Amino acid sequence: MVVQTSVPELYEDESHSVIEIRTDSLQTLRELGPPDLVHLVKQPVGKSSAKQVGLYHHVTGIDASSSASLAAYINTLVYQPNDRQNKITSGLYCCYNAFSRVDMRVQVQIPGTVESYCMDERGNKLEATEEHWLETYLCSVLRAYSYADNGSGDTVKKIIGVRRFNPVTSTEQEHKFLDAAEKLFFSGWQLGSDPEIQVPNLVSNHLTSGLLHYITTTGRFTSGINLFEKLRARDPEIASLLARVYLAADEEVKAVQLLHEAVEELPMDYSILDCQAEFCNRKGRSDLALEIAKRGVVAAPSEFGTWARLAEVYVAQEQWDLALLTLNSCPMFTYQDKDAPRLPEPSRVSLPLDPQTMCDEIDDAGATPPDVDMVHPTLRRLAAGNYKGTFHKAYILLTEITKKIGWDQLLKIRSQVFVMEEEYRNEKQQAPGSRNASTTALRGTDTPQPNGHGEIDNQDDSGPAPSSSGTGATTNGSDIVSPASDEPQAATTGYLDPSVSKPTTSITVRSGAETPQPVPPTTTQDDAYTQFRHKRLCERWLDNLFMVLYEDLRIYTIWRTEAAQYRQQQLAYKKTAEEWEILGELAQRLHRGDEAIEAWRGCLEVRFSPKAMRGLMGDLRNRPGDRRGEIGCLIRLIAWQWRWYSEFSPDLLLTMRRLIEEEGAVKIRSIVQATSLPQHILDLTHQYAALCATFRSSGTEG
Template sequence: MCSYPRLRVPRGCGLGLTLRTLFRIHEEEDIYVAVDARTESLQSLRELGPPDLVYLVKQPKANSTRQTGVYHHVTGIDASSSASLAAYVNTLTFSPLDKTHKVVSGIYCCYNAFSHLDMRVEVKIPGSLESYCIDERGDKRVATEALWLETFLCAVLRAYLYADDGSGDSVKRIVGVRRFNPVTNTEMEHKFLDAAEKLFFLGRQLSSDPETQVPNTVSNHLTSGILKYIHTTGRYTSGINLFEKLRTKDVEVSSLLARVQIMADEEVQAVRLMYDALQDVPMDYALLDCQASFCQGKGESEMALECAKRAVTAAPSEFSTWARLAEVYVSMERWDLALLTLNSCPMFTYQDKDTPRMPQPSRIMLPILAESILDEIDEGQPKQGDPHDYVHPSLRKIHAANYQGTFLKAYNLLTKIAAAIGWDQLLKARSQVFVMEEEYRVERQHVPKPATSSGAETNGNSPGHEDDSGSVTGPDPTEPSSEETANGDVGESQTESPLERPEQTVASEVVKSGKEDPDPSHASYTQFRNKRLCERWLDNLFMVLYEDLRIYTIWRTEMAQFRQQAMEYKKSATEWEILGELAQRLHHFDESIEAYQSCLATRFSPKAMRGVLKLYEQRNDTRGMLGALIRLIAWQYRWYSEFSPELLFLVRKLIEDEGAVKVRSIVQATNLPQAVLDLTHQYCQLCATFRSSGSDT
């Protein structure tokens, strides 16, 4: 749960004013320290950059010598020119709640990830305006029109790709970021897509999702942002027009065009496009992956398998192609090949989104807005100074909750297999395809080893292909590494769980060090002729999965015992939230909903409400979905986030299915304060502005 420091303001204190008139989050006595810290961090930025920084200098009206600085972060502001940024600063210069101070200057900082420059607009009040940019060395440079175009596009991409999904995870990472919708009408959409077209082939400079090793023309933050915008707003025609124009310059753009056509239910055109494009670029892995995804969605696993295999051949160093092949094998219930494919996935170090590195402020103010006041959100929330929820140590040390990037996706694939066949069968399949430590030790004892030999290497072929020479020799792996020991520690309550702890495999790093000379006796290891060495990271995933299942089993056993005795099973709200996430990871949907509902019975949690929302989606419960959306939108606004692409998408889909009139009527009939309902009406109005399907009904 969120434990931010809060400024509790009694009702009726005149907070019905707009957020712009009173927004002050961080305050520091030494002015410009936060700006200097941002300048120093520029050389370490690797992604799209942090949210924009807005810094104001204020002084008492009666004493012009003492100045203090206040600042906050923001996304979604129009950064196409210095004038638009200065206009935002000007909206912050007057506060009716603070009549003793005046704002004398302001700086708006917005990062340009194309040119690695921090664009800045400095406003003197009253009077001058200066725009310039700061490079990674801290030197001043001239801000040109070309740089402003790049900055505008980066600002839109940050607003979409760094937005919160409704669960509150992104909101909680950085305290007090104002999040606005960067594209509020068709005019702004045209401006955004026009900039995207002009800079499209520079997109690989913007890095990419953590699952992509090397950014390319169709896999980077620019293409991800465009696709997310189209998916969120349903503006398929605009997306198709953009990619059709770009496709004339580079046929590889066909994969993006096909994805948008599939979103728009233009599947016949998409299939024809993919077929025609593959005649020109037969080894385009993005197109092959798109084909595999489409076939898989239609239940044509055999066709998807061929496409996925070709995609792996085309891009063997990319995680996404191997992950797709593993997914296809899972859908075909070929568990051994799924595990072997998963073992071959190239894993990348997770590169997190850029976040601000600010000095500790002297004071933090987080005013609560009247529009977001809702009793059920307020009740039970921890106040500043209250002790944190008790969380059992076993729940605190769950490793799977911290996975990101390729390791998160690989773990999801492993849990899908476990959910389909059970833990015991998963261990059996594991022992059939990977060399286990005990059998390796026994086999090694029976094979005479020449005195001059110190080890051997292993033939590691791609999964799904038989290998008649795959044998192993090497140093004795009986001593576990520190990493294995840490992941194998399941706690004192291990005996409470009936689960069998996974036997240690022989990891490839242990057996094949790359330094030993070949062992001529390796041909004697006939038992391992068709087995592979398990990568250490996958070995660790099995240990982490065991820990997840162990804790889950103990939880369900305890609950059953308490129910038999007609006793209440008590957990703190945070513990229920963790258990809900645990069950969700393990694909136990009903149990996750049960935990999330128990959490909400104690106090409001955006993550729990987001989980319950999935239940309403599954049941096609329109009223339940809207009830959850109203509360999530209000909670987001409470933390200054006026825009969440995921919540906008859900509102749009409801309007598409039920019609705008029905959706608005259900929202209005809800027994909640009108100011709270108006926040949801704003999302509905946005759908009407973009003429989404159903909005004219």
């Protein structure tokens, strides 16, 4: 039996029409658009003169290829069992078309007529064409993947009242999706791109990200290869996408051959170079990856990804100074979040619970934790958890370096490559020239230069070249710095281990801002200046990252010290569930796996938490041998998602597919069935396994 979620109901404030507000917000949308909006009008049964009430909810994953399919969804809401006192008299389905930047709408009168039209950014009604519906359908599938939750519940809790469905549940629907993607592929750049990409292009945009996400989630590599082979015949740049699918399908020989051919044809295509560098680095051949990564920086000096890849290679080679200098040169972009509904608070909210999803074990007493006010202020102030986009990835690189060499050594290397405040103060008094400290930094054999033949000339340089803006790239000429909310906060309480020393202040500079010049000389040049002039000014955002990392390490040290003291005294170390979640994320950021698991388990002992369960499942996946524990986590996460109207999570489907590939479908089904949870909860997990069988995933045969 197929289980379906209940329908959340958000009652609109009589003074604010959600449809009008959505229309007004169309001109502010920048990317794929918000989830679909379904607005219903209800009135009491048998009372035609009674006052009508407007209510709504959001949806992703509904087939938006025609007005009939959207009207069919509204018809499924007419006979909902949770409200027999009222009847639906009309419904409006709104689905955003990000290609043409119009809102496709289907108005259904019950009983009565169906009207379809589209609304443009100026509020004008337009006729809906077949091309509009093709674009809308593709956007709806991409949104279903983009707005899906990874299992942690963070996305579920972000927007209240969203039903999430799987947009592709059969091979026939897959063919329809990939056919639409092929027809509109060369317009994909119009949809925008992930926040780490500065300029969307043919191979880096929301359409290509969605396609790769779908292919890797479902394991439908052959379908992906066929699609990109056809597209590559029209444009050789598609080779980078095809190579990534080959690598995901474990067809490494074909991927290497393809990349070799592609580089010969397009020697300075940064997407192809990045794919090559990533593959070589992952295979432990950072020596091969280095020159490729350098060439990638030359090919796309204003993109964050190429600089980040070069920094990764330097980390793999344990060239920590060059890794920091490269990180300092990364162009940083202000994070652009997904388009979200901008609606007022509903006057009333009804979140019915379907009997098929009821389970005491996963009841977290609502989508928001009750103990949020009981979190210690120092934990709530940790800024690293708020980083997103380029700042998040840069922080990951910084913690990777810290994990390998330790905090003290990181500070030592930092002082060797960046100008410290004391040095700068001294040089202002006795500097013998007006050399720009941010652009004279460590130049040498590691700076790639194009020679016109796709090769890299190694000149007399010894470090990565500064970005085109001198001290880091800018966007549209504006200063790019870390958001104010991410500024490090100094904690005022707690034990500070002497080994975690606070970093000394360095001289920082805003990207694109004028660099301070040393004062003309008043004394003779000495040895100290020789070292000073070869240093760089530290970007302001990177300086902030050091302070945030210091605060993370400081709080981590306090936590571990207190925990050890409690163990010594044989006392229980207690925290609220929310505090355990924060500590788990903290340990995870600092690559302390065992301590993260300790925190996740501590949280789950207090109450159910999808975030903690997701963290625990991820750890069990990285430690083969406890398949039952991993499946137990998966069952509970699927059930919790269903409780909050999410029938589809790509990450949970991927976990199920990999389990079936490794252990076989029969064994996985047996382990699920042997779990001591209610049968209706197990059936939800069986639906994920059935989907893998539908797509004929490896391990489902027989």
